[in-house]
Amino acid sequence: MKIRARVLAAAMGTVLCISLANAGGQGRHGGHGNELPGEIIPVEIYDPLGLVANGPQGQLHKLDEGYSFTEGPAADRKGNVFFTDQPNDRIYRWDAGNGRIKLFLEGTGRANGMIFDRDGNLIAAADMYGELWKIRPDGSHKVLIDNYQGKLLNGPNDVWINPVNGGIYLTDPMFPRPYWDADDPRKQEGWPPTHSEQAAQGKGGHVYYLPDGARKLVRVTSDALGWESDAWPNGVVGTPDGKKLYVNKWAGDNHGGTWVFDIRRDGTLANMRQFSDWGGDGMSMDEDGNVYISNGQGVMAFDPDGTHILTIPTGGGATNNTFAGRDGKTLFITGPVDKVTAIRMKVKGSDFRWHGRDCR
Numbered sequence: 242m243k244i245r246a247r248v249l250a251a252a253m254g255t256v257l258c259i260s261l262a263n264a265g266g267q268g269r270h271g272g273h274g275n276e277l278p279g280e281i282i283p284v285e286i287y288d289p290l291g292l293v294a295n296g297p298q299g300q301l302h303k304l305d306e307g308y309s310f311t312e313g314p315a316a317d318r319k320g321n322v323f324f325t326d327q328p329n330d331r332i333y334r335w336d337a338g339n340g341r342i343k344l345f346l347e348g349t350g351r352a353n354g355m356i357f358d359r360d361g362n363l364i365a366a367a368d369m370y371g372e373l374w375k376i377r378p379d380g381s382h383k384v385l386i387d388n389y390q391g392k393l394l395n396g397p398n399d400v401w402i403n404p405v406n407g408g409i410y411l412t413d414p415m416f417p418r419p420y421w422d423a424d425d426p427r428k429q430e431g432w433p434p435t436h437s438e439q440a441a442q443g444k445g446g447h448v449y450y451l452p453d454g455a456r457k458l459v460r461v462t463s464d465a466l467g468w469e470s471d472a473w474p475n476g477v478v479g480t481p482d483g484k485k486l487y488v489n490k491w492a493g494d495n496h497g498g499t500w501v502f503d504i505r506r507d508g509t510l511a512n513m514r515q516f517s518d519w520g521g522d523g524m525s526m527d528e529d530g531n532v533y534i535s536n537g538q539g540v541m542a543f544d545p546d547g548t549h550i551l552t553i554p555t556g557g558g559a560t561n562n563t564f565a566g567r568d569g570k571t572l573f574i575t576g577p578v579d580k581v582t583a584i585r586m587k588v589k590g591s592d593f594r595w596h597g598r599d600c601r
Contacts (some may be wrong), residue, residue, distance in 0.1 A: 282582065311560060322337070368397055389460065
């Protein structure tokens with residue numbers, strides 16, 4: 242209630258922070274420490290609580306451009322970010338120390354959402370063959386999962402690891418890809434998709450759980466829980482105490498919705514309730530429990546009660562975001578889709594904690 246009151250009070254005054262001027266060099270030329278390099282993108286930021294940093298660093302910076310479709314940003318223990326260019330089947334590494342970006346891996350299984358595990362491995366939703374990959378620091382990989390009950394997954398989209406027990410949650414929406422093989426049973430023409438290996442009819446969009454060390458997925462969404470599977474589950478993030486899981490759904494109007502669940506001890510979900518009418522794509526969480534949703538608006542943040550408290554437009558939407566940087570206070574954004582952007586915050590990410598050793 243205190244946060245709601247602060248939002249209402251701030252809304253009576255000036256709530257737009259206007260980014261001005263272009264400054265700095267290009268993303269690949271780097272920066273120093275926590276200072277963001279790159280050109281400033283002039284956007285109007287809604288920030289009644291003052292979550293964004295003051296001054297030029299609290300403006301949106303273009304770190305680099307020239308990609309086809311950026312996604313999956315994941316921060317390692319040093320705050321470096323690994324992100325994907327999915328159509329080109331590549332993963333890049335942004336160095337939080339000098340701001341430089343270099344290619345980390347080609348041939349990624351068409352990696353989408355990613356996160357680091359405790360051992361410094363990248364866990365990647367790889368939708369080329371409907372798989373979940375563990376990518377080691379040297380670039381080699383192991384396929385952790387490639388089916389549910391013997392049938393192809395739709396195309397794993399995003400992942401979150403419960404820091405308490407190491408269990409992995411993944412979303413599995415049906416987004417038919419042009420790069421799928423002609424004889425792939427998931428292949429279909431037209432939009433929207435009408436069939437899935439995971440449903441007798443409809444899109445069969447579900448959330449799954451892989452317990453630490455397990456070899457079989459557990460489906461954790463169901464009709465009995467109140468879940469509608471003829472939809473596109475997308476972003477997923479949880480609380481650092483491992484007690485709550487947030488899942489959003491993609492929709493063309495950004496209103497697919499976001500839901501929150503209680504996490505049981507065995508990793509299954511309970512007490513599904515709607516968190517926000519807004520949905521979208523990848524999500525993150527800050528140290529205060531605010532949820533950051535990427536969608537066509539850019540990045541929108543909501544407090545734990547679901548109150549809208551921040552919008553950072555990018556001028557072309559966003560696919561995902563994560564907290565990064567040496568101090569965990571850089572919000573790294575994949576978006577617009579041909580770029581990667583970032584902004585400095587006053588808060589750090591909730592998961593700035595146990596990301597293992599650095600990948601080189």
